Each structure stands twice: as C-alpha cells, then as structure tokens.
Amino acid sequence: TALLAKAVGVVLARHPQVNAATSADGSAMVYPAAVNVAVAVAMEDGGLITPVLANADKTDIHSLARNWADLVSRARSKQLQPEEYSTGTFTLSNLGMFGVDRFDAILPPGTGAILAVAASRPTVVGGKDGSIRVANQMQVNLTCDHRVIYGADAAAFLKDLAQLIETNPESLAF
Known part of the structure; x- marks a missing residue:
C-alpha cells in the first residue's frame, strides 16, 4: 500500500489537475x-476510514511504510486525529489484498x-512484435469528478502511473 501511495504521489505531483477538487x-x-494520499481502511467493526499519507510525493518509501503502519494501527483503535483522516487530496482504495480482480470505487466528498486498485493476476499479453507471454497485471480504475478533472487529464495520469510502475519502480525507493 505504501508503494502504491508513493507511486500515486509521484505521478500526482506531475499532474496537479488530478490532485484537484x-x-x-x-x-x-x-x-x-x-499531495496527500488518503487510503481506505476497513474497520474491524464495519465502516471505512481514510487515513492520510501526507506529502506522499516527497516522503521516502521507508517513512511512508512506517507512517502507514502507524496510521492503520491507530485508525483501527480509533485514535486518529481529524487532520489525519480529513486532509486527503486524492484517495486510493486497494482491494487487491483480498483477491478482488476489479471494482469501482465511489468518490468521497471533498x-x-x-x-x-485490484489484485495482480497472471494474464496473457501480446507483445508489440506479435509474441505472446504471461505477465502479472493489476486492474486500476479511476473515478473522477468531471467538473474538475477532464477525461484526457485522467488518462494522462493513468498512462504515467502505469509507465512508472511497469518500467521504473526502483525509483520509488527514494
């Protein structure tokens, strides 16, 4: 989750129009x-809360991972402060850990x-040269408020996110 939040944060910094509301x-x-990435967390007694990884674009992956573990722990024990769940500028919902292969997320107010983000699954893919191979792929779906974010801007964001994850994930380690 921290790695996904970092990737999203880095790409949002390049696409500020998608970090709008x-x-x-x-x-x-x-x-x-x-760039404050709110990440959905299911509560054990039901419900959902979205703790925020502040400055996800500028924070190193190790700090993000530590912050994330702390936020989840405190969220589940209902000890978060309001600014830790109300300051998100973009939301990430990851059901991949539950094996869900695709879903639509509803846009939170604000x-x-x-x-x-769904689970990574082995998928048969065709290469540009006509070859066929099996590669792990994950489905992502971006829901936007079209009063603020144009479809072309959303598509450019998704294209850059895919390129970062597929071709340069090691850059997220910094």
Missing part, C-alpha cells in the same frame, strides 16, 4: 499545494478522484 460550496476548483 471543488471547494466546499462547489463554486470553485481547488488545487492543493500538497476529493476530485479515487483510484481503485
């Missing part, structure tokens, strides 16, 4: 300076987009 009264677009 409408103002509380809906009259304007808001472009936050920070954010412009949510990324649904």
Whole structure:
C-alpha cells in the first residue's frame, strides 16, 4: 500500500489537475499545494476510514511504510486525529489484498478522484512484435469528478502511473 501511495504521489505531483477538487460550496476548483494520499481502511467493526499519507510525493518509501503502519494501527483503535483522516487530496482504495480482480470505487466528498486498485493476476499479453507471454497485471480504475478533472487529464495520469510502475519502480525507493 505504501508503494502504491508513493507511486500515486509521484505521478500526482506531475499532474496537479488530478490532485484537484471543488471547494466546499462547489463554486470553485481547488488545487492543493500538497499531495496527500488518503487510503481506505476497513474497520474491524464495519465502516471505512481514510487515513492520510501526507506529502506522499516527497516522503521516502521507508517513512511512508512506517507512517502507514502507524496510521492503520491507530485508525483501527480509533485514535486518529481529524487532520489525519480529513486532509486527503486524492484517495486510493486497494482491494487487491483480498483477491478482488476489479471494482469501482465511489468518490468521497471533498476529493476530485479515487483510484481503485485490484489484485495482480497472471494474464496473457501480446507483445508489440506479435509474441505472446504471461505477465502479472493489476486492474486500476479511476473515478473522477468531471467538473474538475477532464477525461484526457485522467488518462494522462493513468498512462504515467502505469509507465512508472511497469518500467521504473526502483525509483520509488527514494
């Protein structure tokens, strides 16, 4: 989860239009300076909370992982402070750990987009040269508020995210 949040954060920094939302009264677009990735966490007694990995684009992966473990622990014991679950600028929902191979995520109020991430599965893929091979692939689905985020901007974000994860994941280690 921390690795996905880091990848999303890095790509959001390059696509600030996808890190946007409408103002509380809906009259304007808001472009936050920070990239704060909220990540959905299922509560043991039911319900959901979205702890925030602040500055996910600038925080190293080791710190993100430690922060994430701490946030999840405190979320499940209901010890988070409001700013730790209300300051997200983008939301990530990862059901891959449950073996879910695809799903749609509902956009939370106050954010412009949510990324649904499913499980990585072996898939038959065709190469540009016509070859066929099996590769692990995960389905992602981006739900956006189209009052704020245009489809072309969302597509560019997804393209860059896929490229980062598929061709340069080692860059996330820093």
